[in-house]
Amino acid sequence: xxxxxxxxxxxxxxxxxxxxxxxxxxxxxxxxxxxxxxxxxxxxxxxxxxxxxxxxxxxxxxxxxxxxxxxxxxxxxxxxxxxxxxxxxxxxxxxxxxxxxxxxxxxxxxxxxxxxxxxxxxxxxxxxxxxxxxxxxxxxxxxxxxxxxxxxxxxxxxxxxxxxxxxxxxxxxxxxxxxxxxxxxxxxxxxxxxxxxxxxxxxxxxxxxxxxxxxxxxxxxxxxxxxxxxxxxxxxxxxxxxxxxxxxxxxxxxxxxxxxxxxxxxxxxxxxxxxxxxxxxxxxxxxxxxxxxxxxxxxxxxxxxxxxxxxxxxxxxxxxxxxxxxxxxxxxxxxxxxxxxx
Numbered sequence: 001x002x003x004x005x006x007x008x009x010x011x012x013x014x015x016x017x018x019x020x021x022x023x024x025x026x027x028x029x030x031x032x033x034x035x036x037x038x039x040x041x042x043x044x045x046x047x048x049x050x051x052x053x054x055x056x057x058x059x060x061x062x063x064x065x066x067x068x069x070x071x072x073x074x075x076x077x078x079x080x081x082x083x084x085x086x087x088x089x090x091x092x093x094x095x096x097x098x099x100x101x102x103x104x105x106x107x108x109x110x111x112x113x114x115x116x117x118x119x120x121x122x123x124x125x126x127x128x129x130x131x132x133x134x135x136x137x138x139x140x141x142x143x144x145x146x147x148x149x150x151x152x153x154x155x156x157x158x159x160x161x162x163x164x165x166x167x168x169x170x171x172x173x174x175x176x177x178x179x180x181x182x183x184x185x186x187x188x189x190x191x192x193x194x195x196x197x198x199x200x201x202x203x204x205x206x207x208x209x210x211x212x213x214x215x216x217x218x219x220x221x222x223x224x225x226x227x228x229x230x231x232x233x234x235x236x237x238x239x240x241x242x243x244x245x246x247x248x249x250x251x252x253x254x255x256x257x258x259x260x261x262x263x264x265x266x267x268x269x270x271x272x273x274x275x276x277x278x279x280x281x282x283x284x285x286x287x288x289x290x291x292x293x294x295x296x297x298x299x300x301x302x303x304x305x306x307x308x309x310x311x312x313x314x315x316x317x318x319x320x321x322x323x324x325x326x327x328x329x330x331x332x333x334x335x336x337x338x339x340x341x342x
Contacts, residue, residue: 002043011039062312063111063119064094065104066148071229071256072284073301077148080305081120088313090117097124099227108133111142118143118312123151143315147308149198150325157315159308159326163198166297166330167205167253170279172213173295173332174249178341179277181218182210183240183250185233185257188224199228202253202281220244228253233260241268241276248277248341255280255287255296262290262337277338283331292336300328 004022008015013032020028021036039045062085068074082092093111097104104124111119119137123130123146130151137144150158174182184206190199210217222236233252237260240250252258258280262272270276272292280287283298307326314320 002045004045006043007036007039007045010043011035060090061114061116062090062092062316063107063114063116064092065097065107065119065124066094066122067099067124068096069094070096071254072286073254073256073282073299076284076301077305080302081147081309084306084309085313088309090313097122099124101129105129105133108137112137112140116142118145118316120145120147120308120312122146122148143312145308145312145315147304149196151196154325155323157311157324157326159304159311159324159328161299161304161328161330163201164205164208166281166299167202168209169205169330169332170202170251170281170297171206171209173334173338174251174277174279175209175213175217177249177277177338179249180214180216180341181220181244181247181249183220183222183244183247185222185236185240185250185252185261187228187253188226190253191221191224199253206251220247228257230256230260230263233257234264235260237261237264238268241265241270249279249338250276251279251281253281255282255284255294258294258296258337259286259290262294273337273339274342277341279338283333287333288335290337295335295338296333298331298333300330304328 004015004018008018013036017032018036021033064081066074066078069078078094082094085092093116095107101124119142121144131153134144134153134156144156146156146158148160150160186203187199189195189197190203193200193204210219220240222240225232225236233256237250240247241264250261252261258278262278265272265276278294280294280296283296287294287296311324
């Protein structure tokens with residue numbers, strides 16, 4: 001294995017001089033810098049970045065903790081964060097918590113060991129546990145920003161979308177189309193309410209719209225579930241359709257849930273959207289290639305990831321230490337899957 005000592009010997013300089021070149025110090029003569037770089041290229045030397053970070057306290061590694069990476073939404077969010085960080089000279093350690101607070105804590109401990117400079121978190125645990133973890137990161141001088149979901153910690157920057165207004169906007173769309181018996185595919189936490197989870201905020205907006213905009217709206221909730229997916233949407237959609245023959249529209253609180261409902265409707269022989277209007281939430285690319293194309297409440301996913309990354313970079317570089325609370329708006333994309341009630 002080639003060492004810094006080998007580089008110094010070939011270049012005819014001291015180890016300290018090689019270190020100064022590697023770390024970008026200005027006070028190195030051009031001919032010496034050139035000799036060191038030639039030796040590095042000749043020997044194929046690669047510095048130990050982690051060991052270097054212990055000396056300089058600058059690892060250029062950023063931790064990103066998302067709930068998962070297997071959904072179109074989370075993949076798009078991760079891509080936006082990672083590409084923004086890479087373009088700014090940082091490297092990303094991307095981890096999935098699967099909504100498990102213990103898993104989140106284990107990854108955070110690993111990130112502390114690796115001397116990450118900053119962490120972007122999509123929280124998984126209870127508010128008290130998140131506060132404890134963030135406090136530990138801050139005590140180590142590690143910058144933190146939240147994305148997609150914001151715990152009650154005002155001193156930490158967050159970048160989220162307005163899920164309440166998104167739920168309200170989606171329900172208003174269906175009501176304005178004349179639908180009154182509307183199914184809602186939402187998880188058990190969202191149905192119970194009282195949480196700051198994104199699904200809970202969407203359902204809160206849905207309920208408020210039904211209360212504000214019409215007097216005869218009937219909300220039919222899906223069988224409860226813990227984690228949203230295409231398969232869950234298909235299963236719960238089939239149960240809702242067969243159990244509620246008068247229902248004319250279904251609002252899935254994620255696009256993948258809505259796409260699952262769409263597949264269930266097709267398998268049951270429904271003519272979409274004549275027999276049933278279906279609305280999704282997220283605005284992922286897959287929503288544009290369904291049959292019929294899926295109407296959706298589109299979140300600015302890429303923008304959310306970019307802003308979260310740049311906010312963290314500002315904190316890490318001391319360009320701005322003041323916490324930012326960024327709330328982005330959603331957009332209704334009305335496609336072929338929702339039509340006026342005949």
